Amino acid sequence: MKVxxxxxxxxxxxxxxxxxxxxxxxxxxxxxxxxxxTLMPAIDFLMASLDWxxxxxxxxxxxxxxxxxxxxxxxxxxxxxxxxxxNIELVGMSSLLALVPRQQEGLFVPLMDARRNNxxxxxxxxxxxxxxxxxxxxxxxxxQVKDAEQVTxxxxxxxxxxxxxxxxxxxxxxxxxxxxxxxxxxxxxxxxDSLHDFVPNYLKRVEAExxxxxxxxxxxxxxxxxxx
Numbered sequence: 001m002k003v004x005x006x007x008x009x010x011x012x013x014x015x016x017x018x019x020x021x022x023x024x025x026x027x028x029x030x031x032x033x034x035x036x037x038t039l040m041p042a043i044d045f046l047m048a049s050l051d052w053x054x055x056x057x058x059x060x061x062x063x064x065x066x067x068x069x070x071x072x073x074x075x076x077x078x079x080x081x082x083x084x085x086x087n088i089e090l091v092g093m094s095s096l097l098a099l100v101p102r103q104q105e106g107l108f109v110p111l112m113d114a115r116r117n118n119x120x121x122x123x124x125x126x127x128x129x130x131x132x133x134x135x136x137x138x139x140x141x142x143x144q145v146k147d148a149e150q151v152t153x154x155x156x157x158x159x160x161x162x163x164x165x166x167x168x169x170x171x172x173x174x175x176x177x178x179x180x181x182x183x184x185x186x187x188x189x190x191x192x193d194s195l196h197d198f199v200p201n202y203l204k205r206v207e208a209e210x211x212x213x214x215x216x217x218x219x220x221x222x223x224x225x226x227x228x
Contacts, residue, residue, distance in 0.1 A: 002052075003059045004043065004082075005184035008035040008075040009067025009095035010112060010156065015042050016180035017050060021188060023181045025049055030177060035074045054086055061187045063178065064092030065201035066120040066133065067112055072200035080195060089192035094201070096122035096133055098183040099155040099176055106150025109141065113156040120203055127186075135204040142167045 007014045013035055016026035025046045029038060047054065062079035065072045076092075083090035099110035100122070107130065112120040114135060121141045123131040131144060138160050145151045146168065153164060153173040164173050 001058045002056055003061055003184045003188075004047075004057050005061035005180040005187070006039065006043070006075060006079075007063035007095060007098055007178040007180050007183055008039060008071040009063045009065060010071065010178060011068075012177045013038055013042060014178040014180040014183075015046055016184055017046055017052070018181060018184050021185060026181050028177055028179075035071050039074060039078055054082070057082075057086060057088055059089040059091060059192070061091045061093060061180075061184045063095040063098055063180075063183055064198075065095055066135070066203040067095045069200075069202060072202065076198065076200045080198060083195055090195050090198060091187045091190050092193050092198060092201075093183050093187040093190070094122065094133060095178070096120060096155070097124065097127075097186055098178055098180075100124050100127070100182075100186075101154070102182065102185060104152075106152060107145060107148045109145060109151060109153045111141075111153055111155040111157055111160065113159055114204070117159075119156075119160070133203060138163060145171075 001020060003018045005016045011032055012028055012030040014028045017024050027042060027046060029042065060079045060083045062075050064076065079090055096110040096112065100108045106125065108124045110122045114120055117138050119136060119138055119141060120133065121136055122133045123129060123144065142163065151168065151171045153171060154176045157173045157175050161173060164171055
């Protein structure tokens with residue numbers, strides 16, 4: 001099976017092409033640049049480097065969230081367009097699980113910085129979720145894992161190192177970037193998603209919608225209709 005995988009759920013853009021679980025080409029672009037500008041040229045470059053055409057692909061794997069609202073919309077729209085045009089499988093995988101290494105011991109907590117000391121967090125042990133992924137304050141994350149014998153924080157940990165050292169000095173942590181090859185491997189045995197029904201997994205409403213709902217919670221009026 002020939003797979004194209006990509007992740008634009010954070011500042012970094014990660015792409016990989018695999019065949020039968022072997023990584024043939026991959027790239028990561030870790031600069032603040034609009035993914036709508038960089039994603040398709042990066043895909044074209046990677047495909048050309050292998051002398052492949054889009055028709056060679058059997059499956060698209062995309063990071064479905066959580067993460068940047070704009071980044072997720074770009075990735076999902078691109079993935080759905082490619083899968084529909086090529087008539088191939090589309091598989092969505094958690095952006096947080098993609099940060100968890102394939103070989104692991106103990107509890108792994110992938111983090112994505114959601115600002116204001118909040119995070120998107122997952123809780124994985126032996127590749128299985130032990131708690132649902134959620135949008136939480138980092139204090140809540142620390143409370144959830146305080147009794148774990150072995151815990152490792154991965155992903156966007158930089159802003160939280162001081163709190164980890166103070167509250168959980170026994171914990172390990174490692175700043176890691178998204179890895180599309182990892183994403184594809186986690187998704188290898190997963191059944192294809194419905195192309196029609198596939199949407200990003202935001203975990204949290206955009207701030208403008210939350211503020212609007214606070215002021216219109218009793219009216220029953222739709223936020224989407226209001227915009228139109």
